[in-house]
Each structure stands twice: as structure tokens, then as C-alpha cells.
Amino acid sequence: MAIAKPIILAVDDDPQVLAAIARDLRQEFSQEYRILRVNSGPEALETIKELHAKEEPLALILADQRMPQLEGVELLTASREFFPDAKRVLLTAYADTEAAVRAINSARLDHYLMKPWDPPEQLLYPTLHDLLAAWQVTNKPRFDGVRLIGFQWSPLSHELKDFLSGYMVGYQWLDYETNPEAQALVKARGFEPTDLPVIICADGKAVANPSKADLANSLGIANQPLQDMYDVVVVGAGPSGLAAAVYGASEGLRTLIIERQTPGGQAGTSSRIENYLGFPTGLSGAELAHRAWTQAVRLGAEFLAPQEVNDLCIQDGYKVLTLSDGREVKTKAVVLTTGVSYRTLDVPGMDRLSGAGVYYGAARTEARSCDEQDVYIVGGGNSAGQAAMYLATYARNVYIVIRGANLAASMSAYLIEQIRNTPNIVLMPFSQIKEVCGQDHLEAVMVDINGTVEKRPARALFVFIGAKPSTEWVCDQVLCDGKGYVLTGRDLVADPRYAQSWKKTREPYLLETCVPGIFSAGDSRAGAMARVASAVGEGSMAIKFVHQYLDE
Template sequence: MGKPVILAVDDDISVLEAVVQDLRRQYGAGYRILRAGSGQAALDTCAQLVERGDSVALFLSDQRMPGMTGVELLEKAQLVFPEAKRALLTAYADTEAAIRAINSAKIHYYLTKPWDPPEERLYPVLDDLLGSWREGYKPPFEGLRVIGPRWSLKDHQVRDFLSRNQIPYEWLDPERSDEAQQLLVKYKLDEHKLPAVLFADGTSLVQPLQTELASKIGLHVTAERDFYDVVIVGAGLAGLAAAVYATSEGLRALLIEPEAPGGQAGSSSRIENYLGFPTGVSGAELAKRAFIQASRFGTEFLAQTATGIRSANQYHFVTLADGKEVSCRAALLAVGVNYRRLEIPGLDRFTGAGIYYGAAMTEAISCRDEEVFIVGGANSAGQAAMYFSKYARKVTMLVRGESLEKSMSKYLIDQIAGTSNIVVETRSHVVEACGEERLAAIRVSTADGESTRPASALFIFIGAAPNTGWLPEGVMRDPNGFILCGRDLMIEGRMPKSWKEDRQPYLLETSIPGVFAAGDVRHGSIKRAASAVGEGSISVQFMHQYLARF
């Protein structure tokens, strides 16, 4: 797809050359200037442009041409490029015919010859025509496309993965888009086997696995080496901070993350209390900057899932989802937390089909002019509510507690109170999700009783469940699954029998010597972006102390 086209048409070669030169001098930077010596040649050029997917912004045609007049050409050109502007070049003797053509052929303007000086007699007219054309022009999308129904978990997962990795894409719902139907035919895709991801090189993936999609968009899914000084599991803010400090201090670091940089914070639409960003910063932007910073220092990023970790002979081995292992001297567990599940009837059935965990930025535009419900009263829920308020007709926050004061930062509470289309309902919770193929309604319990409300989208931001189910028993955790570190490992004032070292564990060291934990996954951590960055940063100092023993 090139620049939009301005097509000049005249059978007089000298006149055509003069027109083209004037057009190129004024519009060559933003448009491709093409020429044709007859009406039929112009139509042939139009056919080629259609085949290539190009757009025509303006036809500028002479009236007196043998075989096909300018008016006849512009009438036919309108059928090919109906949005293009059409201007006629005439002699004084043809003025009356040109005026009639404005009505009969829907020509936008006519110009009389000669048009010198063009700065006074040509460019002002064409500037107006091209300006009007640009107002309604939508450039054809040339990047990655996702075709999938809105009420599909797999479609949501693909779009969420691309969004969180900041990969630009265009989403087309086959139930609403004629273009989606045309692309399904063009790529010979089965409408019942979606989502499909279409790439600019003409290839496609149908219902892709996450690693398959990651590899296609350029993420590494295979480690470059077998051994590293440090392996960091989890690319949330804690993991990213550890990667920056580890590699900047000369350690070979591998950062493993199956989803996208930023973790839970990466899905926050705006963080306004993070030091150094007085106007706020989105979690995605903060994560992107940290990822670029870590990459510049030499961190290797791996789009994989860690499924286990074992230790032998003072080395640690991290097992990946593909069955391979990478080894290291020190490891950092920064896997963060997930939103807790809402245990209500209908939840599993409509997850991805109207019920979502987080995902505010991915689904917000889909909820334009709708009423959405948000479950939760902490900062993540408040940030989502503010973001949704830009698109949704109404945002209703369902909060179990009596107020937001105990769970949400004051700046967010004030913003929510000042946003007219956000309603906060305290002492309320969802008891059931209802619908057929997708969410259609929710039953809500309040202090006044239960009621059923129409609902097309429910977003859940409740609590924090640590992502530690894959860890071996040797990594000690509290009853809720959060990792114990440092002094928290002590039982009745003594270290557990499994601790064989002749020293006390470092502040962020787990029950396995040389394996550390940082961020939200650690027992007793403060669930804030700045705290995660701080813990990830200082964890590297403890790693240095551990590695110095060898």
C-alpha cells in the first residue's frame, strides 16, 4: 500500500506534463502523482490500482479528449473510486458543459485553462478538495488482523496476548464485519474455526497456540544457551527491575515470561502515583520502557512458561513447558499474582464470553455505549473503571465493603466520584451469571435484596492468588500460597530442618538457597508498583552475595 494517488488525464502531452509538474511540486510529498493520456488509459490505471489495493484521492481530467470526454471518464471513475474527488479542466468555451456536469456527473469542481499561476488558480481549489477527501479517508490497514467473534474465549485470549505485548492489530468480528467475511473467503478459512490471525505477508494462523503466535510475532521461544548466571521467572515490574540491575552489573540473565512484560501492573490503564510520572503512566508503557532498558543491557527474553524448578550440586534447573531445561547459579521467582476466581454459577460458562479477569484495555472499545460491571474495590478496579468510563455508557462498580477508603488510593476515589457515568454500589456482590451462549444478565445481592440486571460484560478485579502452584514442595509457602523468604522461614524462632546452610537466609531468599522471590508473590509484600520495582532491584544485591561464595 503506497501513498494515495492523484491521477491527471489529458490527451495533449505537453499540457499533461505541465499539470503533472505542478501537482508534484505541491503534492508530491503526500501523494503519488500518476498520468494517463486518454480516458481508457485512465480506467486501465484504475483497474491496476484496485488490484493493488491503492486509493485515489483526486481525478483531474481534461474535458476535450477523443474517444471519451472528461465528463464520461469521471462518471465511470466514480464507480471505481466513489470517495475520490473529481475535477474537470476545461477551456472557456466548455464552461457551460462543465457547469452541467457538476450536477449530472457529480463533479466536485471545474478549472479553466490556463491555470497559471497555480498558487492562485490551482492549488487553493485542490487544497480544499484534498482536505475534504482526507476527512473521510481511512487508510487500509496493512498490519496484523484478528478475525474472531467477540463472545469467544480463544478470540479474547489472542487479542489480550497481542495487546499486552503491544503488537498493533485490527480486530474484525465476522458477525458484524463484511470485510471479515471477505477475508475468510480470500484466505479460505472456516468460520467455525476461529480466531484466525492474518499477517501482512499473506500467511495466517488458525486458533494458534500461544507459543506459536509468540514465535510468529518475533518473540523468542527457545533459549539461546543452556546456562545463565541468573534466571528470572516472571516479567512483571519486579522481574523487569531485577533484569535491568542484573545485566547492567555484568550477570548473564534470562527472563522467562509466558504472557507479556508488565505482569498485572502491565494491564493498568493509568498509574498516577508512581514516582517520576506526575501526569501518570500506563502500566503497558512503564513495562515497555523497562523491557527496552533490560534488553539494551543484554537481558535475554524468553516467551515460555516455567513448569518446575529443581536444584542439584548448587545449580538450579528451570523446566519449561516444552520440556527443555535451563540452568543457573541463582534464580528469582517474580511470577506475581492472578485475580482470584469469582465462585458463582455460570462463571466458567461465560469466561471470555462476557466475563473477564482484568483485560480492561483489551475489551474497552468493544463495550462502547454499553453498561459494564466491575467487581472489586482496589486500585486495579478503580483504574479499570476510569478507563471504561471513556467508552461505556455506564460503569457500575460492585464492592463488597462498605466503602472504597480501605482498599483504594484517594486520588482514584476522587476521580471516580467526579466521573458522572461511574456508579459505586457498596455492600454488593454478584451471585450468578445468566445467559445462553454469552453473558446476558447478572444477579446482584445488595443490602436491599437480590435483583437481576441486564449485563453484556462483567470484569473481575478481586484479591490476589499467587501463581505458585507449579513450584516444588521445597519452596516454603504460607497457607495462601505466597512464598516465604528470609526471617519468615523461621518456625518457632528456628530455621526449618531443610535449611542446610551455615548462615541465615538473605532477606529475599526462599527456603532453597540461591532461589529468591520478589514482588507480589512474596509473603508480606506490599502490593504496589514501586514496591515490586524496589524488591526486584535489591534482589540482585543478594544474588551477588550468594554468587560470591563460589
């Protein structure tokens, strides 16, 4: 959406004078400004109110003094309520100069001009150029994108921020409690605080209490399949799913990828991945996911989000996926890349404060709210280390709470070294969180430090305590191990406990589940490595096996 030009508003009740003003203004300023003209004070005030409601930029008001119903000084004074920074110029005859001089103080007039101003090159344009240049210096252009208005400690506001960030949608966050602009926007659109959060799209459309599906529709993300039958459907858009979609689409397969949240999975929440091949300075998980998503779509893959698969069944050899909205998707082959979800921390207060100071995963969208505050991280893996390094650029102190003596057993050496060299990151060994405290948001944590419990103030708590596979919905169809990870390939025939699950005469392909034509890749597969590179490799390999299956 193109940014609107700032406006110059000319007001005079004499049609001939107004036409002359508009003509001269257009001649000099029309390339950079829009010229509006109004022939009465009351109409001009209504125009100003409309411009304010539409958030249009008003740079300068040029008003004649002697107008019936509403004089120029009165109009310019009233306009301050709506556009306090706009420049105000009064047009006067010689007899009105005394009133104009008084108005410089009473109406905070910026200038007055005598009529007539012929030639305008000497008597009009230099003054207006100076005023407009001064306005441009102080003017803060309206953010011309998606705006999210809500409460800082609202879990739904947090979810929507994460959703927008996950799709790398530029947006402006406005806290209703502390931002007058947010309050004015909500009031101008007829909403109440109980309607928050509110999304205002770039086209001006506003939606109160939007679901993620509403937001996806507003952003143009597809939420329903376009074809009756696919060659392969990829469930999950983490690194393995995105790799499968890229290779499936590039090799001519009718490919659909379904994601219940945002692209990237857990890797997508990482603030910086520094050990992925080909990126010597590292890159964020969101950036990697967005590149892969864009690549898959460019090559012809369809992307469905936010959409969840609730069931999978076999009909006449085809796989039928049932979506959360009841629709069905038919496909010849399926690649399960559902990934894992963070395990919850089972201590008092966690459920109540989740999304209001307590977060699972990196929650990069909340980092700025931690400015010069103390934050806590539970966990000692790479995800925790990457989050600690990112948060340390904002927080006063970052405390890493671990049960063991050090990070050596669970974190990469490069991250341990970075943490050691960051003065505001404090490692707390032999420690664990016992309780989180606060009314409507996190205020403090109870920490057991080697047997001694302390209550410590905290702005935020980020939890990284392992993961569990997101396979609950499919475990009744494909074989999983005792922890819920999907069994594939040789695991199905090498172990006598599972040998009867494979019915075909050929051996299962490397990533194939006990159901022919259903494959599993990435972190939810039994035996997979929890690394982005290996997930990408498995997603790519899965398409090779899909081809072999389809050629049978």
C-alpha cells in the same frame, strides 16, 4: 513504515498526450503525490482494482474521454465502486464538451478540462490544486499500523487486544459485524468469517486466528534464548521481575527475563497508579511496565515472550528451566517473580461468558465498548477502585459490588474519595453476584442485594476478588506455604516445620528459597506486600543476593 504518498492516475491512449500529462503533473505535484500513467481504459480499471486491494490512497483520476474499449466517462463511473472519494477529471476535445457536461451528473464528475491546456500554470494547475485540496480535507488516511479484525464478543479477539495493549503496540480494532471496511479487508485477503480474528501487520502481512506466539513473531519479540548459559534468569515480568532484570543487566550479569503473557503482571493492567513514588500525576501500569521493559533491554537483558516455564530442576549445581515448547534454559541463579493471578468467581455462566463480557482484571481494552452502558465490578481493593474510575469515563453507570458495608478496610483513602466524588459510580454494599446471563455475550447479572435477588442489564462484568500465587509449577522444587506462596529467608529456619528444608551451613539470604541460588520476589513470595513499590524493591534486592550467591 513510511506512509505512502497519495496517487494521481493519468489515463490516455495517445502516448504523446499521456507523456505530456505525466510531465506536467510531475513538475507540479511530484513532491506530495505519486504520478501513475496508464495507456488504456481497461488497464486503468485493473490498476484501480489493484490499488484498492493494496489499500493505496488514490486522490485523483485524470482520464481522456475518447479511448477505445472503455471511454473516459465509463472508466470514471466504474472507479466509484473502489474509490468513491477520489476526484474525477475528464479530458475532452471541444467536440466532446456536451458529453462532459452530462457526465458531471451521470458519473458525478468533479471537473472537465479542454485539450490542450497550455500553459498549465493557468489552465491545469489551479483546477487540480483546488480538487486535491478538497480531497485532502475529507480524506481519512489509512491507519498505518497493526489492525485487528474480529468479533466484539470473541474471547480470542479479547486476548489479542490485551496482548497488543500490554506491549503498548498501537493498533486499530475493526469489528467485523459492524464495520464495512473490516468486511472488505477480510474479503480482499481471501479470508472467511470463520478465519477471524485476523491480524494485518504494518507491512501488509495478514495472519488468521493467530496465537500470541504468532503475534509476538510478527512484532519482532524474541521467543527463544540466544545464549547457552545465563548468570540469572528472571521468571515473570511484573514490577519485581522487571526491576531484577534492570539491575541484573546494569551490573553486568547475563540476564534473561521470561514472561508468559505481557510485561507488568497485574500492575500492568491498572489504568492509573497514583501512589508510586516520583509520579505525582500517576501513570498507567502498562506505561510503567513498558518503560521498565525498555530500560532492561537497553541495558542488555534478553526478553523472552510469550513463553512459559513448565519445570525447574537442578543439574550439577546449575538450574535448568524447561519451557512450554520443550526447550531448556540453563542458568546459575533464578529469581522467581511469577506474581499472582485473579481468583475466579464461581457462579453459573462465568466460564461460558469469560472473555465475552466477563473479564478478570481491568480489561482496559474493552472500556470503549462500554460507552453509555451499565457495567459491574466485583471487589473492593485498589485494583477494583482504579478500574471503576477508568470505566466511569465511558460507562453510563459503574456498580461496585461488595459483600461488606464499605470500602474502608480494603481500598486506599484517595481512591475512596475519588469514587465518592464520581456521580456515575454506585457502591452496592452487602451484595454479591449470583449468576451471569446471556447467549453469546453478557446481557445481565443476577445480584443478591442484602437478601433480595434482582436481574439487572449489564454490558460487562469485571472481577477483582483476590489473587492466588502462580507457583503451581514450582511448588515441588521450592518450599511453599499452605496457600502456595514461596517461603524465603528466615521463614525457612525460624519455623521448626521447615528447618530441615535448608541444607547449607550458612543461613539463607533474605529472598532465597530452600534451594540455594533460587530467589523469590514480589507478590508470589510469602509475606510480600501487594504494592508496586515494594515489588520493585524486592526485585532490586534479589540481584544483590544473586551476586553474593555467585561469589561463593
